Amino acid sequence: MAAPRGSLMTKEEVLQSLFYDLLRDAAPAGYIEHAMRELETLCHGRLPPDKVEYSNKHLAGYALELGQRTLKALEHSSKGGDDGG
Numbered sequence: 001m002a003a004p005r006g007s008l009m010t011k012e013e014v015l016q017s018l019f020y021d022l023l024r025d026a027a028p029a030g031y032i033e034h035a036m037r038e039l040e041t042l043c044h045g046r047l048p049p050d051k052v053e054y055s056n057k058h059l060a061g062y063a064l065e066l067g068q069r070t071l072k073a074l075e076h077s078s079k080g081g082d083d084g085g
Contacts, residue, residue, distance in 0.1 A: 011077045
């Protein structure tokens with residue numbers, strides 16, 4: 001995840017780098033695609049939040065923390081990408 005010294009990456013570049021690292025080193029593309037489709041389903045309101053169940057509360061808590069940290073990191077990106085922020 002490297003940007004030229006003295007410049008910040010856009011949100012899209014940050015996410016591209018994250019997904020690239022995951023795809024290259026950790027997770028099969030099919031798994032990432034499945035996770036993205038679930039994310040899109042949740043974000044578009046096609047699955048009510050009360051239908052999401054977590055069998056491991058500790059893992060769910062860590063997942064929440066990772067999500068919060070990701071959003072916080074993206075907020076610090078100076079070039080907002082297509083949303084301008």
